[in-house]
Amino acid sequence: MRLDEAPLRDKPGDEPSDLWSGMSAAGSSDAAWRTGRAGVFSAVRLALLRASHTRWLLLVVAIGILVADVLISTVPLYNTIVPNIQLQNAMARANSLQSNMQVIMSTPTVDQALNEGISREVGRLADSYLAPFSAPHPTIYLTSGLLSLDQAGSHTFGGFNNTAQAHLQGFDFAALRPYLHIVQGIPPQTPSAAGEGQPIQVMITREMADDWHVSVGGPIMLSALTNQFFGRNPVRTVVKGTITAIFEPVNAHDPFWNGLSFNNPSALKDALSYVPPIYPILTTTDSFFSALAHNQPNDGVSMTQTWIYYANPNRITTDNMASVANGVIAFRNQVTVQIQGNLGKVGNGPTGNYNRNSVQTVGGLDQIIQSAQQQLSLILLPLYVIAAQVVGVALLFVAAMAALLIEQQSQQIVTLKSRGISGIQLLGIFTTQSAILGLLAALASPFLAVALALLVIRLFLPEPISASGSGAGPAGHSPLPA
DSSP states (O other): OOGGGHHHHOOTTOOOSSTTTSOOTTOOOHHHHHHTOOOTTHHHHHHHHHHHHSHHHHHHHHHHHHHHHHHHHHHHHHHHHHHHHHHHHHHHHSOHHHHSEEEEEEESSOOHHHHHHHHHHHHHHHHHHTGGGBOSSOEEEEEEOOEEEEEETTEEOOSTTOOOEEEEEEEOHHHHGGGEEEEEEOOOOOOTTOOTTOOEEEEEEHHHHHHHTOOTTOEEEEEEEEEEEETTEEEEEEEEEEEEEEEEESOTTOGGGTTOOOSOSSOOOOGGGOOOOEEEEEEEHHHHHHHHGGGGGGTOOOEEEEEEEOBOGGGOOTTTHHHHHHHHHHHHHHIIIIIHHHHTTOOOSSSOOTTTOEEEEEOOHHHHHHHHHHHHHHHHHHHHHHHHHHHHHHHHHHHHHHHHHHHHTHHHHHHHHHTTOOHHHHHHHHHHHHHHHHHHHHHHHHHHHHHHHHHHHHHHSOOOOOBTTTTBOSTTSOOOOO
């Protein structure tokens, strides 16, 4: 058939006998194709009709495009999720002493004024450097030096194999209460008329109560030698108290305690190897100072004050971990420079103890983060290299299939050109087919990428470890302090 005979053979309403050489059902003429005035959707309709004849080859091309899109989307998503999981696991594997920041100030006497000044300075530094990634409120407590335990309930100590020692500790019981199991009684309170020589309210451990058969309501008496003498006899600091409660920790390994133990480090042994037990005796902060601070000019009892700042893992991500590490380092340096420097200028007692005040920090969150950064840098770079190679192979496959598709349709392309189709219209047909495949792949690939990334994480990464070292532990561990 000659091209000029085509209008005589095709009548209005007739269906084309050949899909690749016929006219559209809308009544378009060869003249329309030749003059470029075909309908707007003519190329789309023809592209869809032609696609039905090459659907299996197009399906292979679509799969190749989809694979490339999924891999391109999966790698960045995987690299976003995995580093944070690895960082959280690194912090969770560390114990609380490593992940939290603890400041310990030691003084040879109980000096309330010095204590309050240092507390303000530590709080100011913590607000500047630790607040962005720490729990809102730290735990603060006081611990005296070793005191002699003279009386517990009806038992009086003294003599061979009948001695015991204790640390008096001052806590804020409102913050401490959720972490204690009160076996008997009620937590101590500060007496309204507390003062020198007045009994204070205390609570003791269950272990101490069992060892010496002590019950609530019984008396406690502690003492320590001072540097003051009356005649030739040294003056003793005496602390009297009343037992108001017997307690034990809800969970002795809770990250809240940050390594603080209420267990007796000694043990009651046979007469030939007797070691005096050491018990913690808890009271309020105000009672602690009322019982011991009045002796501070005499260098009687030493004291340590501890601040625990709990790291909040939910606030630490790969985006801010560098600034977190820098904040920890800066805080540690400032505590050493400012607080330790000021303590060295403060004297206690008549002769001054300029070199006996000290402050130290405990915590290695910056080291945990730096170790995690090194591991992540080694993990992520090879992944990009491998993904780039796989994507390159997928794109090469797509290009090969596309070339095969065009070669297979070369005869149809010649036929269409012979019927007067323009180059732009021919380009529109193939562009429509490609756009449909690309659109389908673009819509499906994000969802498949998420599923693939989660599957890889589940199969090849360990389950996220509950943060037993940072205050947000597994069942049985308490949350971060409010």
